[in-house]
Amino acid sequence: xxxxxKPVALQPEESAFIEKTLHYISSIHGAVANKLILSTNxxxxxxxxxxxxxxxxxxxxxxxxxxxxNENIRSIQVNMTDETIQIDVWRMGxxxxxxxxxxxxxxxxxSAYDLSSVDNRDRxxxxxxxxxxxxxxxxxxxxxxxxxxxxxxxYRLDLSIFDQIKIGSLRLVLxxxxxxxxxxxxxxxxxxxxxKCLRLAAPLTRRYLRIKRH
Amino acid sequence: MNVSNLPAHxxxxxxxxxxxxxxxxxxxxxxxxxxxMVGVLNYTMGVKLRLTFVDSFEDDDVCEWxxxxxxxxxxxxxxxxxxxxxxxxxxxxYKGPGRTYIPKIWMLRSALILVASWSYHQLHQLxxxxxxxxxxxxx
Numbered sequence: 001x002x003x004x005x006k007p008v009a010l011q012p013e014e015s016a017f018i019e020k021t022l023h024y025i026s027s028i029h030g031a032v033a034n035k036l037i038l039s040t041n042x043x044x045x046x047x048x049x050x051x052x053x054x055x056x057x058x059x060x061x062x063x064x065x066x067x068x069x070n071e072n073i074r075s076i077q078v079n080m081t082d083e084t085i086q087i088d089v090w091r092m093g094x095x096x097x098x099x100x101x102x103x104x105x106x107x108x109x110x111s112a113y114d115l116s117s118v119d120n121r122d123r124x125x126x127x128x129x130x131x132x133x134x135x136x137x138x139x140x141x142x143x144x145x146x147x148x149x150x151x152x153x154x155y156r157l158d159l160s161i162f163d164q165i166k167i168g169s170l171r172l173v174l175x176x177x178x179x180x181x182x183x184x185x186x187x188x189x190x191x192x193x194x195x196k197c198l199r200l201a202a203p204l205t206r207r208y209l210r211i212k213r214h
Numbered sequence: 215m216n217v218s219n220l221p222a223h224x225x226x227x228x229x230x231x232x233x234x235x236x237x238x239x240x241x242x243x244x245x246x247x248x249x250x251m252v253g254v255l256n257y258t259m260g261v262k263l264r265l266t267f268v269d270s271f272e273d274d275d276v277c278e279w280x281x282x283x284x285x286x287x288x289x290x291x292x293x294x295x296x297x298x299x300x301x302x303x304x305x306x307x308y309k310g311p312g313r314t315y316i317p318k319i320w321m322l323r324s325a326l327i328l329v330a331s332w333s334y335h336q337l338h339q340l341x342x343x344x345x346x347x348x349x350x351x352x353x
Binding site: 041049108109110111134139140141142143162163 | 252254258298305
């Protein structure tokens with residue numbers, strides 16, 4: 001006898017979160033509202049999963065905004081190959097977030113990158129960033145990078161990552177490399193993650209606050 | 215900018231493995247199965263394959279994949295099933311630099327043993343009565 005589990009209905013708050021997430025993404029510059037495609041998996045008893053396609057360029061800030069909209073988010077994963085994000089959310093009153101246990105060491109990474117176009121002083125920094133990314137549990141495949149050295153103050157790294165990555169893991173990498181790497185941008189239409197890394201030789205640009213008197 | 219370090223014989227081997235997977239009993243049971251190469255592994259020599267449009271699979275199928283991989287020179291496989299998307303990821307692993315890692319502590323210990331042996335040999339040559347060879351200790 002075959003039993004097909006019926007989807008568990010979403011609570012009004014959960015439906016509201018889905019609507020607000022889509023509304024937020026459609027408000028991002030470059031987004032086309034009618035190209036966003038939402039798939040949901042509501043068959044799990046303790047959580048539900050959203051899969052969104054047709055995304056515009058997104059930044060880490062955008063993911064932080066989505067995370068702020070719901071405190072029950074279990075994980076947000078990006079898949080640049082499929083141009084999707086997958087948001088895994090605990091249902092109301094279910095589950096607690098668990099910490100990741102396993103972490104691969106850098107010693108078993110065999111990926112090699114040609115950073116000959118990069119200044120000698122910056123190679124260690126970029127290598128560290130790439131090794132940190134390779135050491136993530138989710139990343140099992142070698143990925144391709146393109147380094148844009150045309151800017152005098154920073155390098156732009158275009159990363160073509162084939163594996164699905166958790167935003168939380170990327171946030172940890174960003175924290176580890178915070179001295180030189182500022183942010184990741186997700187260019188879904190081009191299937192690229194962009195990292196902006198400061199050049200060590202470049203001076204810091206200072207911000208001036210101007211107060212106007214009326 | 216990525217320096218691919220996958221030798222030609224491994225690429226050839228992977229092609230044979232994909233052909234054999236298409237000709238396997240598993241493929242007979244799953245007529246729509248599609249096998250794509252996702253990328254080159256970053257923790258050892260090998261590649262990641264993704265099987266899509268899979269209806270069902272059993273323990274025997276995993277054994278069959280392992281046998282196919284080993285018959286073409288792979289050292290092992292790792293499988294991961296994504297039940298939400300219905301995909302199966304198959305990591306075909308080969309022996310390579312990732313597996314021949316020798317811990318530094320063992321290299322240091324070996325060097326210390328060599329130095330100690332050489333020192334004792336020098337002492338034996340100076341005063342062989344006082345510093346006999348280990349074979350003579352129990353004579």
